[in-house]
Amino acid sequence: MKAKDWVIVRVVLIVCLTVIVSTYAFEMKEAQNTFSNRKRVVFISPVANQGYWAQIANGITDAADANGLHAKFIGARESDASQQLSAIYDAISSRTDAIITVGIDNAEYETAFEKARDQGITVVLVDTDSDAGARNCYIGTDNFKAGGLAAEKIKEMDIQGSILLTGTERSNKTQAERRQGFITGIDGENLKCFTVQCSSKSVIHAREDLYNALIDRPETGAVFCMEGYTSRAFCQLKEEYPEKFGKIKGIVFDLNSETYEALGLKNIDGIVSQSPREMGRLAVQEVIAGFKKGNVSKKVLLTPELVEFSTDNMQGATEQEKVEWHIY
Numbered sequence: 001m002k003a004k005d006w007v008i009v010r011v012v013l014i015v016c017l018t019v020i021v022s023t024y025a026f027e028m029k030e031a032q033n034t035f036s037n038r039k040r041v042v043f044i045s046p047v048a049n050q051g052y053w054a055q056i057a058n059g060i061t062d063a064a065d066a067n068g069l070h071a072k073f074i075g076a077r078e079s080d081a082s083q084q085l086s087a088i089y090d091a092i093s094s095r096t097d098a099i100i101t102v103g104i105d106n107a108e109y110e111t112a113f114e115k116a117r118d119q120g121i122t123v124v125l126v127d128t129d130s131d132a133g134a135r136n137c138y139i140g141t142d143n144f145k146a147g148g149l150a151a152e153k154i155k156e157m158d159i160q161g162s163i164l165l166t167g168t169e170r171s172n173k174t175q176a177e178r179r180q181g182f183i184t185g186i187d188g189e190n191l192k193c194f195t196v197q198c199s200s201k202s203v204i205h206a207r208e209d210l211y212n213a214l215i216d217r218p219e220t221g222a223v224f225c226m227e228g229y230t231s232r233a234f235c236q237l238k239e240e241y242p243e244k245f246g247k248i249k250g251i252v253f254d255l256n257s258e259t260y261e262a263l264g265l266k267n268i269d270g271i272v273s274q275s276p277r278e279m280g281r282l283a284v285q286e287v288i289a290g291f292k293k294g295n296v297s298k299k300v301l302l303t304p305e306l307v308e309f310s311t312d313n314m315q316g317a318t319e320q321e322k323v324e325w326h327i328y
Contacts, residue, residue: 038070041287042091043280044101046084048075048325051256052228052276056126057323059280060100067288072096074326079200081106087328088112091121098122098287100280103130103138105173110134122290124283127276128174129299137286138299141274143174146304147181150224150251153270153306155189157249161221162192166210166230168200175226178253182224198230207233214245222249228256235262255307263309271307278302 043060045053057073064071074091076083084101085108091099092115099116103109103125113123113134122136129138154163165182167175183193196213199205206229214220214237225231231252238245239262252259255273262268282300 038068039097039291041069041071041098041100041284042094042096043071043073044084044087044091044099044328045073045075045325046079046081046102048073048077048323048327050322052254054323055256055276056280056283058321059277059282060284061280061321061323062277063281063284063288067284069284069288071284072326073323074328076328078202083328085109085112088116090328092116092119095119096121097291098124100124100126100283100287102126103128103135103173105131122287124286126279126283131173136290137283139279139282139286140174140299140301141279141304142301143177143304144181144184146253146272146274147178147183147224147226148185149272149304149306150178150253150270151182151185153251154222154224154249155186157222157269159191159221159249161219162194162217163222163224164213164217164220165193165195165224165226166198166213166234167195167226168206168229169197178226182226198233200229203229203232203236206230207236210234211237211241214248220248223251225250225252228254232256232258235259235267238262238267239265260307260309263307272304273307274304275302 041060041064043057045057047053053075060071074087081104088099088101088109089112092112099121101123109130113130116123117134117136123134125135125138127140129140163186165179179195186193194217196209198209198213210230210233223234225234231254234250234252235258238248238250250268251270251272252262252268253272254276255271259268259271263271279302286300
């Protein structure tokens, strides 16, 4: 090949490489701009787990990915209201576009929500509402109906003794609604009901408190666990101490792999199931409504159901993706 031809070839190669590099750089810049322009949603959970709160996070991921939002998940190793409040203020300082979290009837929380909204941050509460109304929207379960479903199931059984209603000291508003629904539903059955509050720090702490409560009340014939920690604790106690608690009937809250396995083993008699994944999806939809129109629904309640043992329900109990939590 002549020297002149080599020069032409080299010029063509240089031009081609320049075009390729320029195109790649442009595409990378566009991708970075697209990412930086994506609206940011932060879910601040009371606990970073792969159970109930992870299912809500999965729903947030579903809706965020479908609508081009960037979602971040923050939670604590153990439930701590003060740490959760600090995480909310950190999210406000970071200028996030929306906060999804759990309500607590506390003046400090209301102040934080008001500050967020003053800065144009949409606040959506899931699972538990707050009374003061500083949030934009609440997505939760019809908890009165949930308690009524548990009562209807227990009325079908031949209960000998009293009924123990158990929950944790956290989320009293949600549990109070479930308790009210249960008491209303069980009215007229001539059954004594007692309420015991267990620790909200962890399942281990809740199990210890529930164990002591059942030992102190040997006349207990049935238990209604009004939230997740005591539900898992009761399932564990039934399996570990059949000689002590084997005859006690139980309705628990909520559907997951552990409670569903207990249902299959007949260690419990029913599961009141809410829809945490759908809760997360709807929360993002309300966030988007706030972005587009500046208005959102004030309250959305999902209908709970009493779960029976079936292949379809087994899939619902075990089907979820692992969440990458940032620990606060």
